[in-house]
Amino acid sequence: MNDTDRQREAVAEALENVTARLDEEKSHLTDLDSAIGDADHGANMTRGFRKANEKVQDMDEADPAELVKTIGVTLVSEVGGASGPLYGGSIMSASQEFSEEGITAETSVAFAEAYLEKVQDRGGAEIGSKTMVDALTPAVHTYKKSIETDDLEPLEALAKAVDAAERGVEFTTPIRARKGRASYLGWRSVGHQDPGATSTLYIMEELLATAQT
Amino acid sequence: MNDTDRQREAVAEALENVTARLDEEKSHLTDLDSAIGDADHGANMTRGFRKANEKVQDMDEADPAELVKTIGVTLVSEVGGASGPLYGGSIMSASQEFSEEGITAETSVAFAEAYLEKVQDRGGAEIGSKTMVDALTPAVHTYKKSIETDDLEPLEALAKAVDAAERGVEFTTPIRARKGRASYLGWRSVGHQDPGATSTLYIMEELLATAQT
Amino acid sequence: MKKLINEPEDVVDEMLDGMVAAYPDRLRRLDDAEVLVRADAPVDGKVGIVSGGGSGHEPTHGGFIGDGMLDGAAAGEVFTSPSADQLGSMIEACDGGEGVLAVVKNYEGDVMNFDTAAEMAGMEGVDVSQVVVNDDVAVEDSLYTSGRRGVAGTILVHKAAGAKAAEGADLDEVTRVAEKVIDNVATMGTALTSCITPDKGEPTFDLGEDEIELGIGIHGEPGTERTDIMSADEITEHLTENVLDDLDLEDGQEVATIVNGMGGTPLMELFVVNKRLQELIDDHGLETWDAWVGDYMTSLDMDGASITVCAVDDELKELLSAPADTPGLTVTE
Amino acid sequence: MKKLINEPEDVVDEMLDGMVAAYPDRLRRLDDAEVLVRADAPVDGKVGIVSGGGSGHEPTHGGFIGDGMLDGAAAGEVFTSPSADQLGSMIEACDGGEGVLAVVKNYEGDVMNFDTAAEMAGMEGVDVSQVVVNDDVAVEDSLYTSGRRGVAGTILVHKAAGAKAAEGADLDEVTRVAEKVIDNVATMGTALTSCITPDKGEPTFDLGEDEIELGIGIHGEPGTERTDIMSADEITEHLTENVLDDLDLEDGQEVATIVNGMGGTPLMELFVVNKRLQELIDDHGLETWDAWVGDYMTSLDMDGASITVCAVDDELKELLSAPADTPGLTVTE
Ligand SMILES: Nc1ncnc2c1ncn2[C@@H]1O[C@H](COP(=O)(O)OP(=O)(O)O)[C@@H](O)[C@H]1O
Ligand SMILES: Nc1ncnc2c1ncn2[C@@H]1O[C@H](COP(=O)(O)OP(=O)(O)O)[C@@H](O)[C@H]1O
Ligand SMILES: [Mg+2]
Ligand SMILES: [Mg+2]
Ligand SMILES: [Mg+2]
Ligand SMILES: [Mg+2]
Structure with a gap:
């Protein structure tokens, strides 16, 4: 098995795990979205990832960049809502970072940065707006620093990033929303955890679990 | 105070008592109608009798026949539904029995018979159709026999008639409806007491109570 | 129970005023009555088509007043047939000289009150014809019930009879097409x-x-x-x-x-x-x-x-x- | 919960088929898409008016397709903006050569997906203009929210823009009247x-x-x-x-x-x-x-x-x- 094959399998396996995890958490994500949104985040995420998973499991020939791009494209066309373009569009465009050298420590940092940038470009949320950006920003910052400054192994760096994301998710609870449907609530959004930040954390946890096996 | 005045006062007092009683029983009548009808019999009866009561309390000059007719006319124009024409129309037309001699033992029998006849003419219900006719028929029969055959005093006759009406109301429970909205239910109407028979009983009870004072 | 209402006893009255406020060019309320008629009723030389019954079935009945359908609609209390008085005033207000067809749904209250109203209007010289809609197959039509109820099929009766009247047909013809819908x-x-x-x-x-x-x-x-x-x-x-x-x-x-x-x-x-x-x-x-x-x-x-x-x-x-x-x-x- | 549905995931799909079955002469469903368009779309020489968003707001959006209003409407899952793909196919199917106005309600999902769709359609040579309706005064319009939501006022935007397009006005003019409604x-x-x-x-x-x-x-x-x-x-x-x-x-x-x-x-x-x-x-x-x-x-x-x-x-x-x-x-x- 060559490097490309191994990476393809890793992506497919990670996607399988993410899909299963989102299925498990579907009603929890929807409950979070009921409190400050419109009760569909669980359905949106599972609809998109199930379809992406189906597609990717059939792609025996593609390189990792293509696989990741397919995930993004599928989310864009299946999900709709706010999370469709945010997750899907950003994965789609950040997948370019893998196209030359495949998935390496360096390209994974580039991917993470590109992904966060795209989410912010599209959605206009800042850190502290009570969105997925609050989980992503600490995770991406931590991952980058762990690899580029502290020279940690990707697996260790990813573990630290997951911790950081978790801190980010917790941070969304006590603050007032400025973006997304929760922002309509004004001060009443305080005290509720953001669904999109939560699904971001779950996805990262599954990436880590896949990498650890 | 002459005879006409006394009778006028009696009618007005009886009407006052009937109105108060229906007010009290309003939600009970509606509950009965919920089970096998459309949940408005309480509202229908109180709306009509309150208005009739207002009108009659102002009629200082009228003779008893006119008073009774006014009650009927008011019910016809205020109540609608099935009970409006049945109660109102029948009272209106039976009131003629009082126009020559006022209210006497004899004319009260004539009134009762005319009233029952009119209800049946208009509604087409037989005894055993599970309607107000089931309370009325035994009451009218008993009243007529008590006065004409047994030579009882009107007060005693009325007391017997009330007992008979009560038996009639109870009789409506175990039988299947053939008329009125309850008939739509087929066998499912069995086991429920008829609202219109019940309101008929209440009215008779108040006539008796008024006569006893 | 939560409802967008004020006092329950005012709901029909306020609804009718709210309907006239929404369609002042089309609807008019008869004085002191819970009856709506076309703003230009009676329409001279046209058979009038009227309907009515308890409220709570909106847009039935008043919502179907207008060109090609009803000339008038009486609104009883919620689920209670309007009284014969109200129905009678409606019939008279909708007679343009060619008579009036009353579309009645088969409920004893409606039938009895419309019967009385038709008699009253007849005494005032209005030619009244009645049809009774009984489209509800859920109720057995036998001697042991008060017959099948009139339900949503009534709208088709309003529509067909209204169109026929708008063509200028006479009361017999209008009645015939109403019966035809009822039969089918x-x-x-x-x-x-x-x-x-x-x-x-x-x-x-x-x-x-x-x-x-x-x-x-x-x-x-x-x-x-x-x-x-x-x-x-x-x-x-x-x-x-x-x-x-x-x-x-x-x-x-x-x-x-x-x-x-x-x-x-x-x-x-x-x-x-x-x-x-x-x-x-x-x-x-x-x-x-x-x-x-x-x-x-x-x-x-x-x-x-x-x-x-x-x-x-x-x-x-x-x-x-x-x-x-x-x-x-x-x-x- | 009791609903007149089969499987929850099929409800939008079945609703759209049920709409076409009700109005086969007026509506057509795009192949493999949750998009309805006028049966005769695109209308040659007329600016196309399209809208869309999550389902669950019926008769919005598809119920307003027809002469004088919308040419197309995309139906997302319940309360979920349609994907950019779906919106893009709709826009292309409604371009009669004079361009298309997309009436967007101000929700981030709708705005982001319509933006992407407009870009995609633009690459296919379709002139697309967008207006964003934000009539809901309950939401404070400030830097601290994602702005006022688009709600029932949207219907008036559909109506005015649709009428202007039916008159034969060009895309700029149609866009101008849509904005005028939004401003008022x-x-x-x-x-x-x-x-x-x-x-x-x-x-x-x-x-x-x-x-x-x-x-x-x-x-x-x-x-x-x-x-x-x-x-x-x-x-x-x-x-x-x-x-x-x-x-x-x-x-x-x-x-x-x-x-x-x-x-x-x-x-x-x-x-x-x-x-x-x-x-x-x-x-x-x-x-x-x-x-x-x-x-x-x-x-x-x-x-x-x-x-x-x-x-x-x-x-x-x-x-x-x-x-x-x-x-x-x-x-x-
Ligand atoms: N402008 C935005 N920027 C970043 N994230 C956003 C933005 N708007 C919404 N989100 C994220 O999307 C999540 C909601 O996604 P979802 O419920 O699937 O879509 P929708 O809000 O359209 O129903 C929110 O919890 C939030 O994390
Ligand atoms: N055809 C009929 N003959 C005699 N009584 C009837 C008939 N139809 C209905 N009733 C009586 O009327 C009562 C219901 O009255 P009400 O609820 O006020 O009218 P509606 O049925 O129009 O809502 C029934 O309980 C029954 O006693
Ligand atoms: Mg949501
Ligand atoms: Mg009743
Ligand atoms: Mg009733
Ligand atoms: Mg949504």
């Missing part, structure tokens, strides 16, 4: 929840979390059978089979269909029902000439729907598709 | 109960037996304030004051008003609200030019209503009263 229409409904009347403030009947009532009436009268909740397809099949059994149509017969919402059911669900209904019509070798989907004959906030099928010939097709311009139904050429 | 319209709503989405099967939010939610959105997003139940008059006063405050109109200004039902509220109650609304319009020295009452922009089975006021000038009056022939709204000359 059948309906059956189901409730997922009970309605709540403003006055009672509680459900008229109790349905379990997993129960539905088949053969429901439009007044929260309990239906004829209570079953476990089924899928939209199964419910549609049950209602449609009963309706088609009753009509017993020939192969290739053209029909008009109505999926009628009871008030609380989202339009989305009515279209889901319509999808299956049209498949069934097709399976039975019939042909849908026109399909209506919406809230026409409601039962306050009841959750549920009814299915109506009406066999149509060339005459009915022409009348049902003739122009109508009313708040509740507009048909353009 | 304001809405606020209230919920008496929560909606229940087919997927979740439980109320999106919990309201006590005596509570209502003021400033509710159309997706079961909690409103801005929860209070004890009030009378219809008080609720109408609260909503109307907020709407009129926002618009700040001059004495004698003519307005169009909408009392919009959220899906579960009987028409009877909407007319009760309209009665008070028209009194208030009058008290404020304004003049109602036209009043609409009905279910236009619903939220599944939610019980509640919204009030919309739109200041109108001669141009808007002409456009809003121009003929339209759609399943959800018919205006005749």
Whole structure:
């Protein structure tokens, strides 16, 4: 098995795990979205990832960049809502970072940065707006620093990033929303955890679990 | 105070008592109608009798026949539904029995018979159709026999008639409806007491109570 | 119970004023009566078409007043037939000299009050003809009931009779087409929840979390059978089979269909029902000439729907598709 | 939860087929897409008007397809913006060579997906212009929110833009009148109960037996304030004051008003609200030019209503009263 094959399998396996995890958490994500949104985040995420998973499991020939791009494209066309373009569009465009050298420590940092940038470009949320950006920003910052400054192994760096994301998710609870449907609530959004930040954390946890096996 | 005045006062007092009683029983009548009808019999009866009561309390000059007719006319124009024409129309037309001699033992029998006849003419219900006719028929029969055959005093006759009406109301429970909205239910109407028979009983009870004072 | 109302006893009165405030050019309220008529009633030289009954079925009845449908509609208290007085004033206000057709739904209250009103109007010299709609196949039509109820099929009677009158036909002709619709229409409904009347403030009947009532009436009268909740397809099949059994149509017969919402059911669900209904019509070798989907004959906030099928010939097709311009139904050429 | 549906995941698909089955002469569904367009789309030489968003707001969006209003409508999953793909196919299918106006309601999902779709269609050579409706005064429009939501006022944008396009105006002109409505319209709503989405099967939010939610959105997003139940008059006063405050109109200004039902509220109650609304319009020295009452922009089975006021000038009056022939709204000359 060559490097490309191994990476393809890793992506497919990670996607399988993410899909299963989102299925498990579907009603929890929807409950979070009921409190400050419109009760569909669980359905949106599972609809998109199930379809992406189906597609990717059939792609025996593609390189990792293509696989990741397919995930993004599928989310864009299946999900709709706010999370469709945010997750899907950003994965789609950040997948370019893998196209030359495949998935390496360096390209994974580039991917993470590109992904966060795209989410912010599209959605206009800042850190502290009570969105997925609050989980992503600490995770991406931590991952980058762990690899580029502290020279940690990707697996260790990813573990630290997951911790950081978790801190980010917790941070969304006590603050007032400025973006997304929760922002309509004004001060009443305080005290509720953001669904999109939560699904971001779950996805990262599954990436880590896949990498650890 | 002459005879006409006394009778006028009696009618007005009886009407006052009937109105108060229906007010009290309003939600009970509606509950009965919920089970096998459309949940408005309480509202229908109180709306009509309150208005009739207002009108009659102002009629200082009228003779008893006119008073009774006014009650009927008011019910016809205020109540609608099935009970409006049945109660109102029948009272209106039976009131003629009082126009020559006022209210006497004899004319009260004539009134009762005319009233029952009119209800049946208009509604087409037989005894055993599970309607107000089931309370009325035994009451009218008993009243007529008590006065004409047994030579009882009107007060005693009325007391017997009330007992008979009560038996009639109870009789409506175990039988299947053939008329009125309850008939739509087929066998499912069995086991429920008829609202219109019940309101008929209440009215008779108040006539008796008024006569006893 | 939470409702957008003030005092329960004022709801019909305020609703009528609110309707006139919405359509001041089309509707007029008779003085001191719970009756709406066309702003320009009576229309000279045209047979008047009137209807009426308890309130709570909006847009029935007043919502169908206008060119090509009703001239007047009397609004009783919620679910209570209007009194004969009110009906009588309506009939007189809608007589343009050619007589008036009263479209009555088969409920004892409605029938008795309309009868009295017709007598009264007759004494004032108005030619009155009455038809009694009884399209509800859920009720057995026998000596042991007060007969089948009039439900959503009534709208088709209003439409056809209204169109015929607009053509300038006389009272006999208008009555004939109304009867023709009545002879060819059948309906059956189901409730997922009970309605709540403003006055009672509680459900008229109790349905379990997993129960539905088949053969429901439009007044929260309990239906004829209570079953476990089924899928939209199964419910549609049950209602449609009963309706088609009753009509017993020939192969290739053209029909008009109505999926009628009871008030609380989202339009989305009515279209889901319509999808299956049209498949069934097709399976039975019939042909849908026109399909209506919406809230026409409601039962306050009841959750549920009814299915109506009406066999149509060339005459009915022409009348049902003739122009109508009313708040509740507009048909353009 | 009881609903007239089959599987929750099929409800949008089946609804769309049921709509086409009801109006086969008017509507066509794009292959493999949750998109409805006019049966004769694209209309050559006419600017196309399209809209779309999550499902559950019926008759919005597909119910307003037809002469004088929309050419196409995309139906996302319940309360979820359609994907950019779907929107893109719709835009292309509705371009008759004169470009397409997309009427977008201000939700981040809708805005982001429409943006992407417009880009995609632009690459295919379609001239696309977008307007974003944000009439909901319940949401503060500030840097600290994602801006006011688009709600029932959207229907007036569809109507005016559709009429302008039907006149043969070019894309710039059509866009201008859409913006004009947006600049002059304001809405606020209230919920008496929560909606229940087919997927979740439980109320999106919990309201006590005596509570209502003021400033509710159309997706079961909690409103801005929860209070004890009030009378219809008080609720109408609260909503109307907020709407009129926002618009700040001059004495004698003519307005169009909408009392919009959220899906579960009987028409009877909407007319009760309209009665008070028209009194208030009058008290404020304004003049109602036209009043609409009905279910236009619903939220599944939610019980509640919204009030919309739109200041109108001669141009808007002409456009809003121009003929339209759609399943959800018919205006005749
Ligand atoms: N402008 C935005 N920027 C970043 N994230 C956003 C933005 N708007 C919404 N989100 C994220 O999307 C999540 C909601 O996604 P979802 O419920 O699927 O879509 P919708 O809000 O359209 O129903 C929110 O919890 C939030 O994390
Ligand atoms: N055809 C009839 N003959 C005699 N009584 C009838 C008939 N139809 C109905 N009733 C009586 O009327 C009562 C119902 O009255 P009410 O609820 O006020 O009118 P509605 O049925 O129009 O709602 C029934 O309980 C029954 O006693
Ligand atoms: Mg959501
Ligand atoms: Mg009753
Ligand atoms: Mg009644
Ligand atoms: Mg959503």
